[in-house]
Amino acid sequence: MRAARNIYKNDVDFTALSLQSPEFAKYVKPNGQLDFTDPDAVRQLTKSLLKQDFDLEVDIPENRLCPPVPNRLNYILWLQDLLDTTGDEYRDDYDPDRDVTGLDIGTGCCSIYPLLGCALRPSWKFMATDIDDGNIQTATRTVSANGLESRIQITKTDSNSELIPFKQSGVVRLDFTMCNPPFYASRDELIASAEAKERPPFSACTGAEVEMVTSGGELDFVTRMIEESIQLREKVLWYTTMLGKLSSVSLVAEKLISHNNHNYAVTEFIQGSKTRRWAVAWSWTDLRPAMNVARGITSFPKHLLPFPSESTLVLSNTSIDDLCSKLDTELTALPIQWHWRQNLSTGIGFAKENVWSRQARRKMQNPEAAEKHRMEIDEGHAALGFKVQLKLDGISETRTKVVVRWLRGTDSVLFESFVGMLKRKLEGR
Numbered sequence: 001m002r003a004a005r006n007i008y009k010n011d012v013d014f015t016a017l018s019l020q021s022p023e024f025a026k027y028v029k030p031n032g033q034l035d036f037t038d039p040d041a042v043r044q045l046t047k048s049l050l051k052q053d054f055d056l057e058v059d060i061p062e063n064r065l066c067p068p069v070p071n072r073l074n075y076i077l078w079l080q081d082l083l084d085t086t087g088d089e090y091r092d093d094y095d096p097d098r099d100v101t102g103l104d105i106g107t108g109c110c111s112i113y114p115l116l117g118c119a120l121r122p123s124w125k126f127m128a129t130d131i132d133d134g135n136i137q138t139a140t141r142t143v144s145a146n147g148l149e150s151r152i153q154i155t156k157t158d159s160n161s162e163l164i165p166f167k168q169s170g171v172v173r174l175d176f177t178m179c180n181p182p183f184y185a186s187r188d189e190l191i192a193s194a195e196a197k198e199r200p201p202f203s204a205c206t207g208a209e210v211e212m213v214t215s216g217g218e219l220d221f222v223t224r225m226i227e228e229s230i231q232l233r234e235k236v237l238w239y240t241t242m243l244g245k246l247s248s249v250s251l252v253a254e255k256l257i258s259h260n261n262h263n264y265a266v267t268e269f270i271q272g273s274k275t276r277r278w279a280v281a282w283s284w285t286d287l288r289p290a291m292n293v294a295r296g297i298t299s300f301p302k303h304l305l306p307f308p309s310e311s312t313l314v315l316s317n318t319s320i321d322d323l324c325s326k327l328d329t330e331l332t333a334l335p336i337q338w339h340w341r342q343n344l345s346t347g348i349g350f351a352k353e354n355v356w357s358r359q360a361r362r363k364m365q366n367p368e369a370a371e372k373h374r375m376e377i378d379e380g381h382a383a384l385g386f387k388v389q390l391k392l393d394g395i396s397e398t399r400t401k402v403v404v405r406w407l408r409g410t411d412s413v414l415f416e417s418f419v420g421m422l423k424r425k426l427e428g429r
Contacts, residue, residue, distance in 0.1 A: 005077055007053060008070035008271065012045070021048035042066050050112075054119040057145050059138055064109035069116075071277060074269040075242055076116045078279060078293070079176055082238055082265060086287035090348055090387060090407050096123065101171065103236075104128040105163050105179035105225075107154065111139040113178060114152045127169050129157045163221075164228050166235065176238040176281075181221035219248050222280070226255060233284040240281040242269075249278045249297065253304045256282050262410070264306055265289050267296030286408045307412040311419045313402040314393060315426055320345065320400045323426060324390055327402075330425045331388075337377045345390040348407070350382035354414060356421045384409040384418060402426065 015032045018025035027034060027041035035041050043060045049069040050056040060066050083100060085092050100123060104113045107128035114126035130136050136156050143152045157165060164177055216223075222241050229239045243249055249266055256264050264282040269275075278297065281289075288294075291310040315323060328340045331347065335355050340347040354360055379385060385408035393399035404422060406415045 005080075006070075006074065008073060011271075012049065012070065017045075017048055017052065020052050024048040039066070045069075050115070054116065056115050056119060058110040058112070058115070058142050059145075061109055061134065061138055064135065064138070067108060067110065067112040068271070068275070069112075070271045071269060071275055072112050073116060074271065074277075075178065075180075075279060076113060076120060078267055078269070078296075079117075079178060079238075079240065080121065081293045082240070082281055082289055083175060085290040085293055086237065086283070086285075090385070092290060092387075092405070098123060100124045100175045101173075102126050103164060103174050103177040105177060106130055106181065107135065107139050108180075109135045109138045110142045111152060111154065115142070115146065115148070118148055118151050124151070126152045127155060127171060127174075128152055129155045129165065131156070131158050131161075162228060163225055164232060164236065166232065172235075174236045176240055177225070177236055178240050178242075179221075179225070180242045181218045218243055218245070219251055222248070222252055223255065226252075226259065226282075229282070229284065230259060236283075237285060237287070238281050238283050240279060243278045243280065246278055246297075246299075249280055250301060250304055252280045256280075257304075262307065262412070263288065265294035265296070266300060266304075266306070267293070268298075286410050288406045288408060290405070307415075309406040311404045311416075313404070313419075313423050313426065315400050315402060316398055318400065320390055320392060323400055323402070326426060327388060327390065327422075330422075335371070337379060337382070346387065347389075348387050349385070350377055350379040351384045351386075351414075351418070352377045353383050354417060356418065379408075382408065383411060384414050386415070386418060388422070 014024075014028050014034050018028045021044075024044050027038065027044055029035065034045065039062065043062075043066050046060060046066055046069055047058055050058050053069075079102070080094070083098075084094050087095055087098060089095055089098075100121065102114075102117065102124065104111065104126055107114065107130050111126075111128050114128050117124045117126060128139065130139065133156070136154060140154045143149055143154060153169070155165065155169065157168070161168075163179075164174075222243070225239060225241060229236065241252075243252070253264065253266065261282050261284065263284070263286065264280065267279050269277045269279065288309040291308050294306045294309060297305075324342065324345050328342075328347065331338045331349060332340070334351075336352075337350040338347060339349070385406075387405040387407055389403045389405070391401050391403070393401050402422070404419050409415060
């Protein structure tokens with residue numbers, strides 16, 4: 001995610017917050033720090049941040065999990081980037097006219113993800129589910145207190161229900177699902193984990209067992225999600241989940257690959273020096289997210305990282321204007337759908353198949369055959385969708401960066417072949 005949008009990138013200034021929130025000020029120590037082992041202080045921090053930064057009023061019961069705002073915001077910002085880089089308009093940025101509906105599985109006591117999502121994006125709506133009666137009651141009250149009843153629908157489910165309740169909700173299609181599943185497989189595992197720690201936890205945990213324990217732990221929970229997604233397929237654009245263990249991310253990626261899904265994304269949420277979480281997203285569509293969105297874990301095994309959706313060529317000793325002209329000429333000559341915007345030095349194209357190989361070019365020597373092939377291209381079913389953008393390197397006026405972005409398709413070999421052809425043509429080989 002773009003760091004400039006993360007207002008908590010450099011941690012929270014407790015002293016500044018205490019000046020805005022008298023309720024929070026009484027918990028701040030003279031040295032400007034907070035006692036995170038005090039559950040009252042942790043709850044008030046969440047309430048004060050939501051009020052100051054998002055104008056949201058929340059109620060957090062003493063016996064329920066208190067959601068840390070910076071961590072939850074990280075997830076929402078990543079979802080924004082995931083959707084912004086896989087839109088039908090191929091913008092790779094925020095489209096304010098795009099209506100988005102998401103599902104928050106296990107919304108918790110105050111429905112924080114839907115609250116944040118709606119506060120940041122006026123065109124977002126949410127379904128939110130939970131199996132706990134107490135969470136349903138307080139989340140419903142919180143949604144009403146913030147006047148968001150028309151945008152957030154709270155629904156009670158049970159542990160045997162489908163995680164993605166299409167039949168129950170009446171919704172036809174979702175743009176995303178999200179969840180923060182319980183870490184532990186049993187109460188005994190939860191207790192053993194707490195006892196194994198050499199020092200007390202950094203922050204007080206007030207979560208109820210229903211929020212922290214699920215049969216089989218987070219991995220079994222996400223496996224259920226994957227199995228449901230195999231049935232639902234493209235009814236959801238992006239299936240996503242947060243994970244508490246890095247090892248779980250690798251296992252989820254391997255499971256997706258075993259089901260022949262190669263359109264997934266992984267990321268890491270780092271908050272200060274203390275909290276680290278991870279997330280995985282997958283799609284059964286062929287819309288490819290930007291590379292920085294999909295490959296967000298630097299320490300991840302290379303063979304499990306999603307295929308790069310961008311390739312950058314650096315060309316020297318040729319002006320950017322000449323390269324733009326050459327690029328447009330070469331791609332216009334191919335039997336593909338090609339839209340060039342000279343003022344932006346950017347073009348978007350769609351190919352039905354590999355039409356740049358020597359064999360394909362021989363088949364397309366007849367102008368009528370080439371034009372017929374071009375007319376038959378449906379961008380929604382194209383084998384390859386791509387964007388090419390040229391810009392000065394910034395270091396030298398004689399160097400031009402050519403960024404080739406994979407927009408849609410399932411064949412990584414086809415994308416690599418296209419990039420190779422483009423490199424040869426622009427280098428004059």
